[in-house]
Amino acid sequence: MSSILVVHGSPRGERSHSRRLTEAFITAWQAANPQSLPTRREVGRTVMPAVNEAFIAAAFYPEPQARPLTMQADLALSDSLVAELKAHDRLVISAPMHNFGVPSGVKAWIDQIVRIGLTFNHSLDNGVSQYEPLVLGKKALIVTSRGDFGFGPGGPLEAMNHADTWLRTVLGFIGINDVTVVAAEGEESTEHSFARSCAEAEQRLLALARTF
Numbered sequence: 740m741s742s743i744l745v746v747h748g749s750p751r752g753e754r755s756h757s758r759r760l761t762e763a764f765i766t767a768w769q770a771a772n773p774q775s776l777p778t779r780r781e782v783g784r785t786v787m788p789a790v791n792e793a794f795i796a797a798a799f800y801p802e803p804q805a806r807p808l809t810m811q812a813d814l815a816l817s818d819s820l821v822a823e824l825k826a827h828d829r830l831v832i833s834a835p836m837h838n839f840g841v842p843s844g845v846k847a848w849i850d851q852i853v854r855i856g857l858t859f860n861h862s863l864d865n866g867v868s869q870y871e872p873l874v875l876g877k878k879a880l881i882v883t884s885r886g887d888f889g890f891g892p893g894g895p896l897e898a899m900n901h902a903d904t905w906l907r908t909v910l911g912f913i914g915i916n917d918v919t920v921v922a923a924e925g926e927e928s929t930e931h932s933f934a935r936s937c938a939e940a941e942q943r944l945l946a947l948a949r950t951f
């Protein structure tokens with residue numbers, strides 16, 4: 740039985756297109772997986788703390804087993820978010836494009852879950868960094884909405900896309916390499932039909948829900 744974690748990153752609620760498309764996918768996924776209840780993690784409409792100096796000192800403490808209690812407290816949220824991620828075998832990230840990247844809540848969530856010793860390991864081989872991903876056997880789906888048009892592979896704005904492309908990189912770094920991206924484009928464009936792009940994205944999502 741699959742379990743699914745949905746990370747919602749849009750600051751918008753009912754007006755959010757990425758949120759609406761993601762929820763359409765989840766409804767269809769639940770129909771195909773009636774035994775499973777999705778877990779939703781809201782990072783767009785709540786404050787996800789940014790990494791600070793205390794977090795860094797605690798996360799990179801040289802003897803993790805002997806971390807002082809105060810440092811353990813500094814990592815408590817991160818520990819629980821990592822545990823939540825690991826407890827599910829499917830991950831959906833719903834993230835509009837903001838300033839060519841992801842919304843700050845999504846970035847903050849990623850910074851909380853990329854943890855040395857928990858989601859990746861690092862070692863030196865003759866002075867050369869070796870990285871070992873620790874989050875294995877998962878599939879991810881990124882659902883995004885963009886104001887302009889052409890950020891996908893081969894599109895005229897592809898080089899300016901640091902949103903889903905960056906998510907792919909960082910998810911791969913921790914071991915999630917099976918990543919599908921579904922995008923609706925052109926909310927702010929007059930040359931392209933955003934309604935048509937949303938409808939195409941929704942069709943792709945409904946088809947994907949049967950096999951994801």
Ligand SMILES: Cc1cc2nc3c(=O)[nH]c(=O)nc-3n(C[C@H](O)[C@H](O)[C@H](O)COP(=O)(O)O)c2cc1C
Nearest residue numbers: 749755756757835836837838839884885886887926
């Ligand atoms: C702060 C902010 C920054 C944005 N930056 C971009 C951008 O860099 N490129 C783009 O194509 N659209 C940009 N947009 C437009 C959104 O990506 C677009 O409206 C999207 O459909 C919003 O998704 P949502 O409805 O799920 O919130 C931006 C919107 C906001 C609010």
